[in-house]
Amino acid sequence: MSKILIFGHQSPDTDAITSAITFSYLQNALGKETEAVALGKTTAETQYALDYFEVETPRVVTTVAQETPEVMLVDHNEAQQSVPDIEKVKVLAVVDHHRIANFQTANPLYYRAEPVGCTNTIILKMFKENNIDVPKHIAGLMLSAIISDTLLLKSPTCTQEDVKAAEELAETAGVDLEAYGKELLKAGTDTSSKTADMILNDDAKNFPMGGLTVRIGQVNVVDVDDILNRKQELLEEMAEQCTNNEIDLFILVTTDVLNSNSVALVYGEEKAQVAQAFNKELKDDTLMLEGVVSRKKQVVPPLTVKFG
Amino acid sequence: MSKILIFGHQSPDTDAITSAITFSYLQNALGKETEAVALGKTTAETQYALDYFEVETPRVVTTVAQETPEVMLVDHNEAQQSVPDIEKVKVLAVVDHHRIANFQTANPLYYRAEPVGCTNTIILKMFKENNIDVPKHIAGLMLSAIISDTLLLKSPTCTQEDVKAAEELAETAGVDLEAYGKELLKAGTDTSSKTADMILNDDAKNFPMGGLTVRIGQVNVVDVDDILNRKQELLEEMAEQCTNNEIDLFILVTTDVLNSNSVALVYGEEKAQVAQAFNKELKDDTLMLEGVVSRKKQVVPPLTVKFG
Numbered sequence: 001m002s003k004i005l006i007f008g009h010q011s012p013d014t015d016a017i018t019s020a021i022t023f024s025y026l027q028n029a030l031g032k033e034t035e036a037v038a039l040g041k042t043t044a045e046t047q048y049a050l051d052y053f054e055v056e057t058p059r060v061v062t063t064v065a066q067e068t069p070e071v072m073l074v075d076h077n078e079a080q081q082s083v084p085d086i087e088k089v090k091v092l093a094v095v096d097h098h099r100i101a102n103f104q105t106a107n108p109l110y111y112r113a114e115p116v117g118c119t120n121t122i123i124l125k126m127f128k129e130n131n132i133d134v135p136k137h138i139a140g141l142m143l144s145a146i147i148s149d150t151l152l153l154k155s156p157t158c159t160q161e162d163v164k165a166a167e168e169l170a171e172t173a174g175v176d177l178e179a180y181g182k183e184l185l186k187a188g189t190d191t192s193s194k195t196a197d198m199i200l201n202d203d204a205k206n207f208p209m210g211g212l213t214v215r216i217g218q219v220n221v222v223d224v225d226d227i228l229n230r231k232q233e234l235l236e237e238m239a240e241q242c243t244n245n246e247i248d249l250f251i252l253v254t255t256d257v258l259n260s261n262s263v264a265l266v267y268g269e270e271k272a273q274v275a276q277a278f279n280k281e282l283k284d285d286t287l288m289l290e291g292v293v294s295r296k297k298q299v300v301p302p303l304t305v306k307f308g
Numbered sequence: 309m310s311k312i313l314i315f316g317h318q319s320p321d322t323d324a325i326t327s328a329i330t331f332s333y334l335q336n337a338l339g340k341e342t343e344a345v346a347l348g349k350t351t352a353e354t355q356y357a358l359d360y361f362e363v364e365t366p367r368v369v370t371t372v373a374q375e376t377p378e379v380m381l382v383d384h385n386e387a388q389q390s391v392p393d394i395e396k397v398k399v400l401a402v403v404d405h406h407r408i409a410n411f412q413t414a415n416p417l418y419y420r421a422e423p424v425g426c427t428n429t430i431i432l433k434m435f436k437e438n439n440i441d442v443p444k445h446i447a448g449l450m451l452s453a454i455i456s457d458t459l460l461l462k463s464p465t466c467t468q469e470d471v472k473a474a475e476e477l478a479e480t481a482g483v484d485l486e487a488y489g490k491e492l493l494k495a496g497t498d499t500s501s502k503t504a505d506m507i508l509n510d511d512a513k514n515f516p517m518g519g520l521t522v523r524i525g526q527v528n529v530v531d532v533d534d535i536l537n538r539k540q541e542l543l544e545e546m547a548e549q550c551t552n553n554e555i556d557l558f559i560l561v562t563t564d565v566l567n568s569n570s571v572a573l574v575y576g577e578e579k580a581q582v583a584q585a586f587n588k589e590l591k592d593d594t595l596m597l598e599g600v601v602s603r604k605k606q607v608v609p610p611l612t613v614k615f616g
Contacts, residue, residue, distance in 0.1 A: 098416055099412070099413045099414060099417070100408070100411060100413050100417070101412040102412070103408060103412075104407070104410070104411075105407045105409065106407060107407050108405055108406055108407055108421065108423035109407070109408070109421060109423055110422050110423060111408060111420070111422075113417060113419035114418050115415070115416040125437075129433075129437055
């Protein structure tokens with residue numbers, strides 16, 4: 001008999017990958033024959049967690065119906081986020097923490113959703129309800145997912161249940177929650193192997209403002225010094241790209257995901273006016289932006305007011 | 309602050325009514341302010357259970373948005389089975405044992421579905437998970453719902469979990485499972501207050517067969533003698549209706565819901581041929597139909613073959 005496949009959403013993050021693994025462990029302990037698979041490659045963050053707890057990376061599948069008639073979904077339910085041939089298989093179970101939409105079945109099923117910060121918080125509860133022990137490596141993966149989804153318990157989606165689960169899982173996994181958490185998030189935001197061009201442009205957009213072309217890039221980090229230590233290199237790259245691409249102002253917003261602050265590095269003749277837009281003064285071409293995390297909502301509007 | 313309303317589906321059966329009451333009890337014990345309401349009148353069966361365990365009948369609502377912004381659904385999820393203004397309120401939680409369809413939310417919610425025979429089997433589990441004691445009257449209502457949905461643990465939808473839950477709940481409720489179960493189902497199929505005309509026609513349809521008009525009624529009972537003891541009265545009513553309404557053959561199928569058998573009472577000149585259609589002989593105008601419960605699938609086809 002073919003195994004029941006269990007998988008999270010496309011473009012999988014740490015919760016999507018690990019909840020497939022942890023839920024598959026639970027189902028197998030309860031007597032089902034299941035296999036955790038993935039709908040895409042693991043990120044650097046997820047790979048760090050898998051390597052740390054010595055768990056094999058799940059194989060990637062692009063369709064499922066050719067190998068199994070039955071699946072279970074974790075960390076998603078909406079059809080457009082799932083495997084493209086989801087309509088051809090029977091969904092036996094869903095464990096999720098998102099809204100429900102674009103989902104329907106022909107038959108009754110097991111569906112477990114709770115408005116918590118992470119799917120693995122729900123799965124931990126299900127281990128307990130079924131009196132199944134959580135082994136060290138499974139605890140480690142669950143913990144990694146909670147850290148990832150809640151940005152080390154700091155995101156507004158984080159609930160008391162997530163906090164409790166994380167503390168308990170850190171003990172079972174034998175790691176220090178804060179220390180491991182920072183290492184994990186750091187692995188996911190590692191910029192050391194990136195060129196200055198990649199840091200500037202991996203997530204950058206041009207904004208026409210008044211007569212100017214303003215290019216704003218953003219990079220998420222755990223330690224802003226990873227970027228600030230490369231200031232000279234980045235400024236030189238900005239200068240070159242401004243000349244080559246007719247950009248008047250280049251702003252790189254480096255966002256500290258743990259503390260929800262940003263530092264802007266600014267290049268261009270009008271750089272002093274950028275500082276003024278935020279009622280600040282430029283210091284060595286940088287600008288502290290306390291509480292700023294959203295380019296769209298917190299960076300672009302004051303600049304638009306300033307440059308018109 | 310307005311109370312959160314909790315309700316089951318339209319045309320409520322015993323599970324729909326009682327799961328609203330039992331889930332509301334659980335939610336209130338957990339600190340929420342909720343009220344169980346109903347989307348329709350209770351059946352005789354449900355009323356028997358409410359009276360037996362001295363629980364007030366929930367008030368009937370036809371819309372909810374004018375009195376609360378938030379609701380919880382039990383024993384259903386599909387919009388067309390719910391309150392007509394369901395789109396105007398926020399669904400905080402769902403507990404159900406049906407397929408999922410025509411259901412979507414804007415936000416994450418608590419959703420608990422399991423492929424078991426009765427919503428109350430899931431709710432009992434939730435009481436345990438939250439360490440909330442089940443009082444006698446709540447146990448009695450839960451038990452009544454399981455008996456109702458599984459026809460005293462005999463329907464194909466009944467799972468081992470339902471059986472276990474029913475046994476445990478009977479003890480808490482202080483009733484004998486079999487004896488109480490039969491009384492409850494009997495209350496739901498009580499024909500004593502019905503006229504012969506009501507018994508014959510409450511669920512009857514005409515089928516043209518060959519040149520004949522065949523009218524087939526069906527009535528569900530726990531004790532077929534409730535109907536057979538009124539044979540003369542029923543035959544006289546059949547005779548009159550055949551004359552007045554140009555019916556050639558009148559068949560009343562009395563179905564024993566506990567044992568999944570039926571007895572047919574037949575009136576009309578061609579009555580012997582009805583017996584032949586089932587390879588039987590007519591005995592005092594009645595015909596034992598072992599294993600027959602479905603008019604559409606088990607009664608109409610052999611007659612169509614016989615009469616063409």
